[in-house]
Amino acid sequence: xxxxxxxxxxxxxxTARVKALETxxxxxxxxxxAAIDEIVETYETKVGPRNGAAVVARAWVDPDFCAALKEDxxxxxxxxxxxxxxxxxxxxxxxxxxxxxxVVCTLCSCYPWTVLGLPxxxxxxxxxxxxxxxxxxxxLSEFGLTLGDDVEVTVWDSTAEVxxxxxPERPAGTDGFDSAALADLVxxxxxxxxxxxxxxxx
Amino acid sequence: xxxxxxxxxxxxxxxxxxxxxxxIFHADWEKRALxxxxxxxxxxxxxxxxxxxxxxxxxxxxYYGSSYYAIWIxxxxxxxxxxxxxxxxxxxxxxxxAPGKRSDSKMQAAAVADVLAKGxxxxxxxxAPAAFAMGDRVRLSKLSPRGHxxxxxxxxxxxxxxxxxxxTHVFPDAAAHGQGEQPTWLYTISIAGTELWGAxxxxxxxxxLDAWERYLEPA
Numbered sequence: 001x002x003x004x005x006x007x008x009x010x011x012x013x014x015t016a017r018v019k020a021l022e023t024x025x026x027x028x029x030x031x032x033x034a035a036i037d038e039i040v041e042t043y044e045t046k047v048g049p050r051n052g053a054a055v056v057a058r059a060w061v062d063p064d065f066c067a068a069l070k071e072d073x074x075x076x077x078x079x080x081x082x083x084x085x086x087x088x089x090x091x092x093x094x095x096x097x098x099x100x101x102x103v104v105c106t107l108c109s110c111y112p113w114t115v116l117g118l119p120x121x122x123x124x125x126x127x128x129x130x131x132x133x134x135x136x137x138x139x140l141s142e143f144g145l146t147l148g149d150d151v152e153v154t155v156w157d158s159t160a161e162v163x164x165x166x167x168p169e170r171p172a173g174t175d176g177f178d179s180a181a182l183a184d185l186v187x188x189x190x191x192x193x194x195x196x197x198x199x200x201x202x
Numbered sequence: 203x204x205x206x207x208x209x210x211x212x213x214x215x216x217x218x219x220x221x222x223x224x225x226i227f228h229a230d231w232e233k234r235a236l237x238x239x240x241x242x243x244x245x246x247x248x249x250x251x252x253x254x255x256x257x258x259x260x261x262x263x264x265y266y267g268s269s270y271y272a273i274w275i276x277x278x279x280x281x282x283x284x285x286x287x288x289x290x291x292x293x294x295x296x297x298x299x300a301p302g303k304r305s306d307s308k309m310q311a312a313a314v315a316d317v318l319a320k321g322x323x324x325x326x327x328x329x330a331p332a333a334f335a336m337g338d339r340v341r342l343s344k345l346s347p348r349g350h351x352x353x354x355x356x357x358x359x360x361x362x363x364x365x366x367x368x369x370t371h372v373f374p375d376a377a378a379h380g381q382g383e384q385p386t387w388l389y390t391i392s393i394a395g396t397e398l399w400g401a402x403x404x405x406x407x408x409x410x411l412d413a414w415e416r417y418l419e420p421a
Contacts, residue, residue, distance in 0.1 A: 014272055018231040020296040021279065022238055024288060027298035029305030030245060036237025038314035043236070044226055047318075084321040085240075089368070106210035106354050108254055109270070114321075118236075120224050124270050126215035133210045133356060137404045139218060153407045157210065159352045160371060160388055160412035161250075161324035189220075 048117035051082045052165060053186035055115055056197075057179040059092070060170045070094070073165065077115060087114025087163055093156060094167045095193075100151050101166045102140065102193030104132045105158040112163035116188060123192065133157060143194045156193075166193040173200050203348055204355040206265035207258035211356040211399070235271040239278050244309035244317065247285040251378035255350040256281050324371045326385035333415055334389060338364045341421035342391065342413060350378035353417045357409070361421045362393035365410065373414055387415040 025031040055077055059066040068076040073090040077083075090112060093101040105111065106129045111119040122128050132139045136153045140146070147153060156164045168190040174182060177200070189195030209215075227233045243253065256277035258265070265273060282288040292299050302308075309317060334340060344359040352374045368388040376384040392410045395403035 014235075014269075014275070015229070015231045018234045018238070018275055020293065021275065021288075022234055023296060024292050024298050025238065025242070025282075025302070028287070028300070028302035030287060030302035030308055031238065031241040032308055032311055034311035035241050035309045035314050036234055038311045039237040039240050039318070040227075040233040042314065042318055048226075084319040085317075086321070088321040088323040089325065089371075091366075106356070107207055107352060108257070118226055120220065121228075121270065122218050122220045125218075126209050126212075126266070127218045130209040130212040130215050131218065133409050134399060135404055136407055142218060143220070149405045151406070153404070154392075155407070155409045157354065157409055157411040159354060160368070160374075160414070162368060162388075162390075162412050 043113075043118050047082075047113060049115070049186075049188040049191065050183070051080075051117075052112070052115035052188070052191045053183040054179070055080060055082070055092075055165065056167055056186045056191065057182035059167055060174075060182055061179055069167070077165075082114045084114050086110070087112050089160075089162045090114075090165060091162055092165050092167050093154070095169050097169075098151055099154065100140075100147055100193065101154050101156060101164075102132060102136055103156045103158060103164045103166060104129060106130070106133055107157075107159060110158035110161075110163065112165050114163075115165050116191060120188075140194060143189065145195060166191050168195075168197040171197050171199050203258070203351065204346060205258040206260070206262035208355045210354045232271040235275050235278075239274050240318075241309045242278055242282065245287070245304045245307045247287070247304070248281055249372075249377055250322065251350060251372070251374040252380070253277065253281070254374075255378040258350070325369050326372060326383060328370045328385045330370075330387075332367055332387045332389075334364050334367070334387070334418060334420075336364055336367065339421045340364060340389075340391060340418040342393075343417045343419070347375060349375065351375050351417075353413060354411065356398060357391075357393060357411060357413075360393050360397050362391040362397070364389045365392045366390035368412065371414070373416065375414075375416070389413055389415070389418070391418070 026033055059069050069092045073092040077090050095101055109119055109124040133155050136155050185198040187195050190197045257273050341361050342357050370385040371388040373384040373386040390410050391413050392408055395407035
């Protein structure tokens with residue numbers, strides 16, 4: 001259902017339905033279309049996975065920040081200026097040699113907006129939500145991530161208002177990289193747990 | 203309620219299909235749907251729990267047959283009708299037939315940045331002590347409430363271990379139904395894959411979920 005674009009008729013129907021609702025609510029004085037523009041611009045240009053990548057990169061280079069992130073992720077992330085809707089209560093979960101974390105919301109689409117922006121369609125869709133708690137290794141392998149049986153896989157089902165940010169392992173070959181160079185290696189999927197941080201270009 | 207949204211462990215939905223270079227929105231109406239939903243939330247009639255309940259209460263045929271933001275718009279429309287801010291006649295005509303009741307609460311464009319940056323924290327102070335502590339073994343409730351709940355069906359009746367005490371948070375099962383916030387202790391519960399799925403579990407897998415104290419009993 002959510003994985004592929006719907007046929008044109010639904011798009012047209014939805015365009016008409018949403019436009020009608022916006023018109024009615026605007027005429028009733030209940031919404032300001034300019035506020036919608038502002039919301040959309042925020043999530044298109046200001047709030048996205050670059051925020052999370054900056055958090056991860058700093059955790060890799062700054063041991064004090066890393067400790068603060070483990071202790072109180074909400075405060076540590078707020079100290080970098082990332083606060084607000086769908087990030088009110090944050091927890092960072094750290095990958096290691098024998099520990100891999102992956103995040104889901106089986107009941108809806110909970111996702112740490114403040115650090116990752118809006119979730120991709122696959123994250124919100126039934127295939128991922130149904131399968132990743134039952135067969136996480138199989139799902140991860142379909143993302144190209146095959147983990148050994150010695151690696152504990154923990155699936156975090158976001159059932160409350162706590163939002164989870166995976167801190168991937170720092171890739172090898174990045175000694176001496178600054179935070180900006182490191183952040184470029186931190187993909188959105190590595191912070192959901194369906195991927196790893198990128199290896200640096202040789 | 204184990205509605206169509208309660209997907210953990212179900213089969214038949216096919217492969218996960220990530221989209222290469224996925225855009226943030228797939229159509230302009232999706233942008234307006236996001237904005238409308240957030241703006242209407244500011245009117246103060248409902249919180250996030252009632253909003254989620256409106257979506258999961260859609261008939262399964264509608265829920266599974268609709269794209270994500272279409273679910274949002276259908277649920278938002280139902281909430282606006284329920285609270286008397288939009289009528290069926292208005293939807294049929296596409297025009298306002300009466301002024302809004304809570305236009306004083308309209309989210310202004312200039313306020314958006316602050317509203318989004320502030321969010322809506324769910325933690326509340328209460329004095330009652332926590333019944334459970336880190337390391338306690340607990341059984342998740344077998345109850346199947348007919349209303350909103352955040353205990354997934356796949357975890358009902360299963361045994362796990364408390365791995366974190368989060369503090370006291372708004373209780374969704376109450377808040378979704380206008381019964382007040384009823385702040386309740388919230389815990390992370392770690393459940394072994396084998397406890398959930400028996401011999402069909404993958405090796406060395408664990409699920410952790412957040413559960414309110416009322417979902418738990420000692421085990």
